[in-house]
Amino acid sequence: MINEYEKLLAGLDDVDWAGLEHAYGSAHDVPGRIRALCGSDDEARERAFMSLFSSIFHQGSRYSASPVAVPFLARIAVAGPAAAREDTILLLTRLAVDWHDEYGVTTGINVAGWRAAAAECGPAELLPWYEEQLAVETDPEKRAKLQEIQDWVAAGNSFDSRWSALQAYDAVLTERPGLLVLLGDDDARLRTRTAYLLAWFPEFSATSLPRLMALAAHEKAPVTAATALLAAGLVGHPSAVDDITPYLDAADPLLRWAAATALVRLAGLDEAPVGPVLLGRAVTELTAASHSTFDHVTDYFEGDLHGHIERTLHALPPTSEPAAAREALDACLPRIARDRSGSRTRKAIERLFPAPQPHLAPRYADLTVAQQQLLNDLAGHQHAWVIRSSADRLRELGLPCSQEALQSFVGVHRTA
Numbered sequence: 001m002i003n004e005y006e007k008l009l010a011g012l013d014d015v016d017w018a019g020l021e022h023a024y025g026s027a028h029d030v031p032g033r034i035r036a037l038c039g040s041d042d043e044a045r046e047r048a049f050m051s052l053f054s055s056i057f058h059q060g061s062r063y064s065a066s067p068v069a070v071p072f073l074a075r076i077a078v079a080g081p082a083a084a085r086e087d088t089i090l091l092l093t094r095l096a097v098d099w100h101d102e103y104g105v106t107t108g109i110n111v112a113g114w115r116a117a118a119a120e121c122g123p124a125e126l127l128p129w130y131e132e133q134l135a136v137e138t139d140p141e142k143r144a145k146l147q148e149i150q151d152w153v154a155a156g157n158s159f160d161s162r163w164s165a166l167q168a169y170d171a172v173l174t175e176r177p178g179l180l181v182l183l184g185d186d187d188a189r190l191r192t193r194t195a196y197l198l199a200w201f202p203e204f205s206a207t208s209l210p211r212l213m214a215l216a217a218h219e220k221a222p223v224t225a226a227t228a229l230l231a232a233g234l235v236g237h238p239s240a241v242d243d244i245t246p247y248l249d250a251a252d253p254l255l256r257w258a259a260a261t262a263l264v265r266l267a268g269l270d271e272a273p274v275g276p277v278l279l280g281r282a283v284t285e286l287t288a289a290s291h292s293t294f295d296h297v298t299d300y301f302e303g304d305l306h307g308h309i310e311r312t313l314h315a316l317p318p319t320s321e322p323a324a325a326r327e328a329l330d331a332c333l334p335r336i337a338r339d340r341s342g343s344r345t346r347k348a349i350e351r352l353f354p355a356p357q358p359h360l361a362p363r364y365a366d367l368t369v370a371q372q373q374l375l376n377d378l379a380g381h382q383h384a385w386v387i388r389s390s391a392d393r394l395r396e397l398g399l400p401c402s403q404e405a406l407q408s409f410v411g412v413h414r415t416a
Contacts, residue, residue, distance in 0.1 A: 236266065261309075268317055310344075
C-alpha cells in the first residue's frame with residue numbers, strides 16, 4: 001500500500017468487522033478490500049471493487065457493514081488514488097440509493113416517506129416483541145433461537161430492507177458536506193458522478209442547489225452540466241425554476257432535454273412557478289428529444305434517455321393536456337436500445353407487432369417506420385439478454401430472434 005494514503009484509512013482496523021455482516025456473512029474481509037482500493041495494483045483494485053459491490057451492496061441490499069464502510073470510502077473519493085475515485089463515488093451512490101430508487105423514480109426520492117416506513121420496522125420497534133416472546137417461551141431450543149435474534153436486533157439490526165438501506169443512505173448523507181468539494185475537481189467524470197449523487201438528497205437542497213446551478217453555469221462538458229441541471233430539479237425547490245428555464249434555449253440538445261425534464265419535475269411541486277406556457281415549452285423540447293439520437297447521455301435511468309422521457313411525460317401534472325405528450329410517447333416507444341430491464345422492449349414488441357401479422361415472415365421494407373426503428377434498436381441493443389428474453393415472441397412473429405440475425409435483417413437499412 002502506498003504510504004501517502006494510509007491517513008485515509010485511519011481507524012479502519014479499529015472496527016469489529018467480524019461482528020458485522022454483508023451479503024455473504026461475516027464482513028471480516030471488508031477492510032482488506034477497502035485497503036486494496038488505495039494500493040498500486042490495478043487488478044487487485046478492480047477485484048476489490050467487484051467484491052464490495054457484491055457484498056456490502058448486493059443486488060440493492062445493504063447490511064450492517066454497509067454504513068460503517070461509508071466514511072472510509074468517502075475519504076478515498078475525495079483524496080484517494082485517481083484510479084479509484086470515480087468508482088468509489090459510484091459505490092457511495094449505490095449504497096445511498098439502489099437502482100430501483102434511481103431508475104424507477106423521475107420525481108426524486110421521497111425521503112420523508114422512506115423514514116416513516118423505516119421507523120415502523122426499526123430495532124426500537126422490534127425489540128419489545130422479542131422480549132415478550134422470550135418471557136413466555138419455555139422450549140430451550142426456541143428460547144436459544146429467540147435470544148440469538150433478540151441480541152442481533154438489540155445490536156441495531158432489522159429484518160426490513162427499508163431500514164437497513166436507510167442506515168447506509170444516512171451514512172452517505174453524513175459525508176455529503178465533505179464530498180461537495182468534488183464538484184470543483186479537475187476530473188469531469190468526478191464532477192458528473194458527484195452531481196448525480198447529490199440528486200438523491202432533497203433534505204439538503206438549500207446547500208446543494210446553488211452549487212449544482214453554479215456547476216451547470218460554468219461547466220464545459222455537456223453531460224456534466226446536464227447531470228447538474230437534472231439534479232437541481234430532483235432535489236426539488238420551486239426557486240430553481242427561474243435558473244433552469246434559460247437552458248431551454250441552450251445550444252446543446254442534452255442541456256435542453258435536462259432543463260425540460262427538471263421543469264416537469266418541478267411543476268409537480270406546490271408554489272412552483274411553472275405555468276401552462278412554460279410547461280408546454282418543456283413538453284415541446286421533450287418531443288424534439290424523443291425524435292433525436294444523442295451521442296452522450298447522463299446516468300439517469302441508466303442512460304435510457306427515451307425511457308426517461310416516457311416516465312417524465314407520465315409524471316406531468318394532472319392539469320396538463322395528455323394529448324400534448326402523445327407524439328413524444330409514440331416516438332419513444334421503439335427506442336429501446338438502452339432498455340436494461342426488458343420491460344420497455346416487451347411492451348414495444350407487443351404494441352408495434354400486434355398479432356396476427358399479415359405475413360408470416362415480413363420483409364424489412366414492408367414494415368412501418370416505428371417497426372423498423374424497433375428492429376434497428378434491437379440489432380444494436382446494449383444488453384443482449386433482453387433480446388434473448390424476447391426471442392420466443394419474435395419467433396412467433398416470423399422475425400429474427402437473435403442479435404446476429406437482426407443485424408443481418410436490418411442490414412444496410414440500419415439507422416443510428
